[in-house]
Amino acid sequence: MLLYALIVSICYSLINLDATAIAQTMVSRPIVISLLIGSVLGLLNGDAASGAGIGITIGVFLEFFWINISSLGSSVPANASISSAVATAVICYLSKGAQIEPYWITSGLVYGVCCGYAGGRTDTLLRALNARLVNRATPFVEKGELNAINRLNLQAIGVSLAINTLLCFVLIIVGISLLPVLLKCFPQEVLAALKNSLWLFLLVCMGIALEAFMTKKSVFYFGAVWVIISLIGLI
Amino acid sequence: MLGQIFWRSLFIQCVLNFDKMQNTGFATAMMPVIKRLFPQGEEQKKALLRHFEHFNTQPYVASIIMGMIAAKEKEYASSGDTKILDDISRLKEQTARAFAALGDMFFWGTWRPFISLLGIVIVYSGIILKETWLMGAGAAVFLIVYNLIPLMVRWYGLRLGYEKQEGAIEIILKAKPVIQKTIWWIQCISLTILACFGTFISSKTIATLGGQGNLISSLLSGAIVLWVAVTLRRISISKVVILIILISAVQAYVFK
Numbered sequence: 355m356l357l358y359a360l361i362v363s364i365c366y367s368l369i370n371l372d373a374t375a376i377a378q379t380m381v382s383r384p385i386v387i388s389l390l391i392g393s394v395l396g397l398l399n400g401d402a403a404s405g406a407g408i409g410i411t412i413g414v415f416l417e418f419f420w421i422n423i424s425s426l427g428s429s430v431p432a433n434a435s436i437s438s439a440v441a442t443a444v445i446c447y448l449s450k451g452a453q454i455e456p457y458w459i460t461s462g463l464v465y466g467v468c469c470g471y472a473g474g475r476t477d478t479l480l481r482a483l484n485a486r487l488v489n490r491a492t493p494f495v496e497k498g499e500l501n502a503i504n505r506l507n508l509q510a511i512g513v514s515l516a517i518n519t520l521l522c523f524v525l526i527i528v529g530i531s532l533l534p535v536l537l538k539c540f541p542q543e544v545l546a547a548l549k550n551s552l553w554l555f556l557l558v559c560m561g562i563a564l565e566a567f568m569t570k571k572s573v574f575y576f577g578a579v580w581v582i583i584s585l586i587g588l589i
Numbered sequence: 590m591l592g593q594i595f596w597r598s599l600f601i602q603c604v605l606n607f608d609k610m611q612n613t614g615f616a617t618a619m620m621p622v623i624k625r626l627f628p629q630g631e632e633q634k635k636a637l638l639r640h641f642e643h644f645n646t647q648p649y650v651a652s653i654i655m656g657m658i659a660a661k662e663k664e665y666a667s668s669g670d671t672k673i674l675d676d677i678s679r680l681k682e683q684t685a686r687a688f689a690a691l692g693d694m695f696f697w698g699t700w701r702p703f704i705s706l707l708g709i710v711i712v713y714s715g716i717i718l719k720e721t722w723l724m725g726a727g728a729a730v731f732l733i734v735y736n737l738i739p740l741m742v743r744w745y746g747l748r749l750g751y752e753k754q755e756g757a758i759e760i761i762l763k764a765k766p767v768i769q770k771t772i773w774w775i776q777c778i779s780l781t782i783l784a785c786f787g788t789f790i791s792s793k794t795i796a797t798l799g800g801q802g803n804l805i806s807s808l809l810s811g812a813i814v815l816w817v818a819v820t821l822r823r824i825s826i827s828k829v830v831i832l833i834i835l836i837s838a839v840q841a842y843v844f845k
Binding site: 374375376377378379380381383385386389403406407410411413414417418419421422424426427428464467471481482484485487488489491492495496497498500503504506507510511547548551552553554555556557558560561562563564565566567568569572573575576577579580581583584585587 | 600602604605608609616617631637638641649689697698699702705706708715724725728732735739776777779780781783785788789791795808810811813816818827829834
């Protein structure tokens with residue numbers, strides 16, 4: 355379990371560098387990172403396709419959920435990458451060799467969302483640490499040392515890798531330990547509710563996506579298209 | 590030199606911090622300019638300190654500003670006119686804010702959600718049709734199609750800023766109505782895709798979970814989607830999710 359969590363954490367922290375530090379090519383978005391981590395976990399379990407399938411399923415839900423998340427100005431949003439990495443890792447671990455129940459997916463997704471908010475707090479901490487690194491490097495910059503800038507970049511990358519690896523590791527261990535215990539304690543009604551919540555979670559995600567594209571009159575347009583397509587589907 | 594600036598511009602948010610935001614990233618990108626124009630001494634130190642000041646903008650459009658500033662530094666190095674230094678700090682401050690608004694509105698507010706939606710539709714189609722290649726294709730389409738525009742903006746924006754300097758601002762101002770019209774069209778297409786996809790996928794999911802995917806459940810799904818979208822303007826996503834789970838629990842107990 356520890357090795358499993360460590361491998362996922364290292365993969366996550368490397369991919370997460372894309373989110374802020376390097377290039378912003380969106381490799382760290384849920385739809386991609388979940389597929390990559392699911393494939394790695396599938397390889398560890400001896401079935402890459404199954405892992406990739408679980409990963410992409412989780413990734414699609416969380417990509418929908420976090421579709422509108424972005425860092426504007428100095429605001430620090432929740433971390434969509436860690437939510438996907440942790441949710442994928444936990445569900446892949448729990449479903450090893452077994453049929454995946456919908457309530458596992460829902461509980462994994464909800465846990466992932468909570469981890470996303472925890473990741474956002476860590477990103478705030480990282481920015482504060484980066485400010486300290488910049489202050490420590492300022493005397494060298496004032497002397498005109500060009501290498502001070504390169505050192506600063508490397509230090510920031512190192513700090514980001516270390517903190518993100520640790521956070522992801524802890525969240526995966528907590529998830530793998532806690533979720534099966536919680537799910538065993540819940541009565542059947544709660545498990546049925548979690549199963550039904552998957553459909554409602556999907557609708558919430560669509561609501562979030564609608565809010566991202568919404569303008570004044572678009573609500574009526576969206577509603578009209580939905581009704582027309584529903585009627586066409588009925589026919 | 591422009592090639593070196595381009596590669597270094599990818600690290601603009603490497604040391605993102607609350608005090609000076611992207612100052613280190615900007616200085617990183619300007620280092621080839623500083624090394625070439627001010628090989629050593631007091632001028633190099635001053636140039637480095639100039640670009641270690643507060644800077645914050647959308648990471649893709651930052652390349653346009655880098656091109657403008659690189660051209661200004663070249664002008665200062667050849668003429669020695671200190672008024673150019675005031676131009677540099679003024680340009681950085683004013684363009685950073687203006688371009689950030691445009692960049693955030695287009696890339697974070699429209700382009701990325703739209704391409705995410707396309708990727709989601711392709712992947713979900715793969716899940717429904719049980720075609721693994723389609724699932725992978727969704728993620729690949731998301732990555733490739735999304736990055737076409739940011740890479741073009743980073744490279745051609747850098748060249749535009751370097752060649753035109755302040756003229757680049759006029760070009761972007763002229764392009765603003767086109768960008769706004771593009772945003773409007775992308776929003777319309779996204780809403781249509783979301784409505785069509787949403788109708789189909791909600792009834793499929795209900796059927797998979799053992800429910801009845803009929804007209805009433807489809808209309809109910811649409812109403813819930815609209816309610817969530819309108820409610821999100823007043824309360825946070827986490828509270829909506831908790832509310833949904835509570836509603837499901839109550840429904841499960843009531844309709845045992």
